Amino acid sequence: MADRTRGGAHPAPARNEVSRGLLWFGLIGGPFAWTVQTLVDLAITSHGCYPRLFPVASPVLAGLRAIVLTVSIAALIVCIAASFAAIRTWGKTHHEHQQSSGKGEQHTHAAALLETGEGRTRFLALSGLMTSIVFTIAVLAHGVSILIVGPCGG
Amino acid sequence: MAVSTIERPVIERLQATWEAPRGLRGTLTTVDHKTIGLRYLVTSIFFLVVGGVEALLMRAQLATSNQHILSAGAYNEMFSMHGVTMIFLYAAPVLSGFSNYLWPLMLGSRDMAYPRLNALSYWVYLVAGIFLYTSLPLGAMPNAGWFDYVPYAGREFNPGINIDFYALTLLLLAISTTVGSVNFITTLFKTRAPGMSLNRLPIIVWGTLTASVANVFALPALSAAAIMLFLDRRVGTHFFDAAAGGHPLLWQHLFWMFGHPWVYIVVLPAMGIVSDALPTFCRRPLVGYTFVALATVTTGILGFGVWLHHMFATGLPPLALAFFGAASIFITIPSAVAVFAWLGTLWDGKPWYPAAMKFMLGFIALFVIGGVSGVMTAAVPFDWQLTDTYFVVAHLHYVLVGINVFPVIAGVYYWFPKFTGRLMDETLGTWNFWLMFIGTNLVFFPMHIVGLLGMPRRIYTYPGGLGWDIYNSIESGGGVLLAAGVLVFAWNVWRSRSRGKVAGPNPWDAGTLEWSMPSPPPPYNFAVLPTIGSRHPLWEDRLGEGSQRSIIRSGPVLDDGRETFATSPLDAEPAAVMRMPEDSWLPLGLAIALGIVAYALLFSVWWLAGAGVLAAAVVVIAWLWPTEATAYEGVQETEFGALPVGASGRRSVGWWGMAAVVTTEGAFFAYLLFSYFYLSSMSVNPWPATVPKLPLPILNTCLLLLSSGFVWWGERGISRDRRGRAAAGYGIAIALGIAFLVLQGVEYYREFTGGLTPTHEASGSLFYTITAFHGAHVFVGLVMLAVVFVRTLIGHFGAERHIALSNAALYWHFVDAVWLAVFTTLYITPHLR
Numbered sequence: 001m002a003d004r005t006r007g008g009a010h011p012a013p014a015r016n017e018v019s020r021g022l023l024w025f026g027l028i029g030g031p032f033a034w035t036v037q038t039l040v041d042l043a044i045t046s047h048g049c050y051p052r053l054f055p056v057a058s059p060v061l062a063g064l065r066a067i068v069l070t071v072s073i074a075a076l077i078v079c080i081a082a083s084f085a086a087i088r089t090w091g092k093t094h095h096e097h098q099q100s101s102g103k104g105e106q107h108t109h110a111a112a113l114l115e116t117g118e119g120r121t122r123f124l125a126l127s128g129l130m131t132s133i134v135f136t137i138a139v140l141a142h143g144v145s146i147l148i149v150g151p152c153g154g
Numbered sequence: 155m156a157v158s159t160i161e162r163p164v165i166e167r168l169q170a171t172w173e174a175p176r177g178l179r180g181t182l183t184t185v186d187h188k189t190i191g192l193r194y195l196v197t198s199i200f201f202l203v204v205g206g207v208e209a210l211l212m213r214a215q216l217a218t219s220n221q222h223i224l225s226a227g228a229y230n231e232m233f234s235m236h237g238v239t240m241i242f243l244y245a246a247p248v249l250s251g252f253s254n255y256l257w258p259l260m261l262g263s264r265d266m267a268y269p270r271l272n273a274l275s276y277w278v279y280l281v282a283g284i285f286l287y288t289s290l291p292l293g294a295m296p297n298a299g300w301f302d303y304v305p306y307a308g309r310e311f312n313p314g315i316n317i318d319f320y321a322l323t324l325l326l327l328a329i330s331t332t333v334g335s336v337n338f339i340t341t342l343f344k345t346r347a348p349g350m351s352l353n354r355l356p357i358i359v360w361g362t363l364t365a366s367v368a369n370v371f372a373l374p375a376l377s378a379a380a381i382m383l384f385l386d387r388r389v390g391t392h393f394f395d396a397a398a399g400g401h402p403l404l405w406q407h408l409f410w411m412f413g414h415p416w417v418y419i420v421v422l423p424a425m426g427i428v429s430d431a432l433p434t435f436c437r438r439p440l441v442g443y444t445f446v447a448l449a450t451v452t453t454g455i456l457g458f459g460v461w462l463h464h465m466f467a468t469g470l471p472p473l474a475l476a477f478f479g480a481a482s483i484f485i486t487i488p489s490a491v492a493v494f495a496w497l498g499t500l501w502d503g504k505p506w507y508p509a510a511m512k513f514m515l516g517f518i519a520l521f522v523i524g525g526v527s528g529v530m531t532a533a534v535p536f537d538w539q540l541t542d543t544y545f546v547v548a549h550l551h552y553v554l555v556g557i558n559v560f561p562v563i564a565g566v567y568y569w570f571p572k573f574t575g576r577l578m579d580e581t582l583g584t585w586n587f588w589l590m591f592i593g594t595n596l597v598f599f600p601m602h603i604v605g606l607l608g609m610p611r612r613i614y615t616y617p618g619g620l621g622w623d624i625y626n627s628i629e630s631g632g633g634v635l636l637a638a639g640v641l642v643f644a645w646n647v648w649r650s651r652s653r654g655k656v657a658g659p660n661p662w663d664a665g666t667l668e669w670s671m672p673s674p675p676p677p678y679n680f681a682v683l684p685t686i687g688s689r690h691p692l693w694e695d696r697l698g699e700g701s702q703r704s705i706i707r708s709g710p711v712l713d714d715g716r717e718t719f720a721t722s723p724l725d726a727e728p729a730a731v732m733r734m735p736e737d738s739w740l741p742l743g744l745a746i747a748l749g750i751v752a753y754a755l756l757f758s759v760w761w762l763a764g765a766g767v768l769a770a771a772v773v774v775i776a777w778l779w780p781t782e783a784t785a786y787e788g789v790q791e792t793e794f795g796a797l798p799v800g801a802s803g804r805r806s807v808g809w810w811g812m813a814a815v816v817t818t819e820g821a822f823f824a825y826l827l828f829s830y831f832y833l834s835s836m837s838v839n840p841w842p843a844t845v846p847k848l849p850l851p852i853l854n855t856c857l858l859l860l861s862s863g864f865v866w867w868g869e870r871g872i873s874r875d876r877r878g879r880a881a882a883g884y885g886i887a888i889a890l891g892i893a894f895l896v897l898q899g900v901e902y903y904r905e906f907t908g909g910l911t912p913t914h915e916a917s918g919s920l921f922y923t924i925t926a927f928h929g930a931h932v933f934v935g936l937v938m939l940a941v942v943f944v945r946t947l948i949g950h951f952g953a954e955r956h957i958a959l960s961n962a963a964l965y966w967h968f969v970d971a972v973w974l975a976v977f978t979t980l981y982i983t984p985h986l987r
Binding site: 010011015031034035041042045046047048050051052053055068075108120124130131141144145146149151152153 | 440445
């Protein structure tokens with residue numbers, strides 16, 4: 001078959017060196033965990049503290065705080081796992097880098113990656129790492145609020 | 155067929171192939187993305203001016219205390235129309251204008267993935283704008299704000315047709331925006347130039363992609379809310395009626411589930427404009443490209459988890475307030491990343507300051523001010539003090555004017571040479587900037603202070619002696635300056651399009667692909683389709699960027715009709731040669747049909763509504779009918795090897811479009827089911843009043859699941875070239891689908907006679923709405939199955955060519971999957987209480 005990249009250089013030379021599943025888990029694991037945490041915890045606290053038309057001072061659902069905390073811990077575990085997955089794929093694609101990006105020879109590999117994102121596999125791996133970190137922080141903030149705020153204000 | 159030098163006959167052939175016909179026919183039938191993009195820009199900026207005039211009227215009214223230039227009712231209409239116009243008819247469409255014009259040029263393609271859908275998106279947008287402003291001569295403009303809260307927007311308190319204009323306009327705009335978003339998503343993943351891997355995209359592409367994906371998930375919430383509102387007002391359902399099991403807060407939840415992502419939808423592409431244009435004027439690439447790209451996407455995702463901060467004062471559990479307060483604070487992280495990237499680019503570059511750059515610097519300043527006031531309102535106790543005061547008005551205008559209008563003006567100055575071949579006047583540009591920058595700050599900064607002093611928003615006048623007069627007078631004076639700045643801009647555009655300095659292909663010495671072609675670009679965009687080797691194809695030699703070099707001046711021509719490459723989603727490897735459709739009357743026809751339906755529903759002319767739906771159906775069938783121009787013609791030799799002309803499955807653009815449609819439809823049903831659970835959880839009475847009987851729904855579920863199995867079996871058959879098996883599978887599925895609809899009718903009859911009607915109480919309203927929408931989807935799926943069944947019998951499909959058959963299968967499986975969710979919600983959960 002003819003060369004489909006025309007010129008011989010593929011934009012993602014390391015694409016077959018990492019599992020695509022691991023790459024995608026690193027990218028979407030954090031956002032997915034945070035979404036589930038937000039929606040499930042909102043539904044549980046709303047139903048527990050605002051059953052029907054009027055609010056209550058203490059939850060009508062026994063163990064409400066433990067339930068939402070468990071959801072948050074599970075979400076945190078997924079975020080951390082996604083971070084490790086991203087670190088692993090990033091490490092394995094370290095060499096997927098095209099020399100002299102951005103400012104010619106003055107650029108280090110790291111700076112070149114941040115400014116030009118080459119190559120594609122490494123770009124996605126680094127993106128996964130950054131996404132996982134942001135969503136780990138968001139999940140943690142959500143979880144901490146469970147510890148310091150009374151569920152129904154009572 | 156592929157050639158590596160551009161010969162004159164080839165250019166002439168390309169010109170003849172891609173150029174729109176001259177005259178009225180060409181004007182109304184063109185599908186050229188550049189023409190559509192410019193139409194979006196001009197129309198949306200026209201609406202910006204209209205919304206600005208409405209704002210000036212309000213500012214005249216509020217300039218001093220006790221004024222009566224406008225009555226209370228007229229003022230309500232003014233701020234409602236101002237909001238709807240600016241948010242829906244200006245802020246998002248103007249960004250669609252940039253993206254429509256620029257995407258194929260930046261991505262190295264000949265057009266968007268679906269050119270006719272692109273034209274439809276614009277025409278429906280225009281019809282929606284005309285429809286909304288029909289309310290002006292009729293004296294019935296929407297009057298409940300752009301947020302349109304019930305119960306004030308309900309029939310009891312707002313009996314005219316004002317709110318019906320609002321609801322139907324939003325539904326038209328939802329159609330326009332959804333088809334536009336599906337087009338952007340498919341274009342991005344399937345029609346980039348070979349070599350343009352995901353890490354080489356311009357940031358505006360990331361911004362519009364994020365906004366488009368957000369639209370796919372967010373817009374159905376607004377559509378569901380608008381449909382429920384219309385049904386409450388015109389049919390007598392009870393979605394928002396607390397006396398009959400509904401709840402007004404359901405509107406707020408649905409509206410802000412859409413509304414907050416929408417805030418990011420109207421700013422992320424604008425931030426992308428700055429991220430792409432600012433480096434040009436700093437003479438260096440953007441600092442932290444990966445961070446900025448990811449910040450864009452992350453903001454879009456987090457934007458879905460903060461809707462409740464618009465409802466902090468509605469009486470929510472403290473823990474829920476804490477969850478959303480935290481998310482609202484952390485969403486500033488990615489925004490701050492972008493700001494530091496721009497500052498870093500300025501710091502490390504050699505900036506120069508033409509008008510476009512001035513507007514971008516102004517944008518950064520306004521963005522920071524608007525962002526800081528946003529963080530303040532993320533703190534729940536602070537928000538409680540400021541809810542419904544002018545502080546919030548100040549915040550949202552710093553965000554929308556600062557992060558949308560300023561980058562848009564910057565973008566016009568930056569890309570005007572590409573649009574017209576001429577530069578805009580820089581002296582006028584400087585006046586333009588300072589008038590708008592000073593005006594914006596004079597209008598909106600004092601609103602923070604007057605808000606802290608307690609001035610509520612949406613009041614049409616106020617008494618003297620409260621200390622508000624001086625601030626309001628300054629704001630109104632600032633409004634005049636801002637308007638003067640917009641006029642200078644309009645004059646500059648008008649004057650420069652014919653008298654501006656001739657620009658040439660790349661007047662700014664920019665690095666992205668759109669600057670590689672003549673200004674304005676030819677109808678075919680690229681004489682040869684480029685191969686991309688880096689993010690800055692025009693700066694490669696200067697930067698020494700990467701080990702590859704883009705190939706722009708030679709390469710494949712693809713001139714056997716309207717052709718471009720279909721490429722792989724991640725690395726843009728050529729996968730097929732796409733045949734693009736010709737210019738067409740169909741988009742305009744469909745938009746007119748939809749407009750007729752809207753007017754007919756507004757005035758309750760049911761026969762006309764039916765005729766409009768029928769006309770729309772006829773146009774859709776004509777649209778989907780196979781034509782010679784897009785017919786499959788086997789395999790073509792290219793510089794990238796032998797590629798199929800057209801393709802089936804995931805290599806085709808058709809599959810991606812259908813997948814996006816199915817996703818947004820799935821989101822629509824998710825919002826309907828959310829409404830069911832929400833109202834169920836708020837209901838004092840048992841929900842529903844009687845537990846549904848199961849035998850008939852279980853039988854119906856079995857029928858649909860069985861039909862999906864037969865469709866799967868038939869599709870597997872065609873991929874092995876067994877047409878008889880495909881026809882048999884689809885034929886049996888059609889019979890099972892018809893049986894489902896008949897049994898659904900039997901169940902309706904039984905429930906109606908048993909006393910459950912759509913207007914009895916909210917649970918009945920939801921039962922009929924959800925099942926009727928699902929039934930409508932089954933009907934559409936049956937029509938699709940019937941069409942491909944007939945085409946299978948005719949012999950249209952084979953192992954290598956069955957995209958229509960696969961798309962019908964995908965839709966049918968989706969309809970069946972939705973039924974499982976509907977069945978579980980409506981029939982199983984009541985048994986669990």
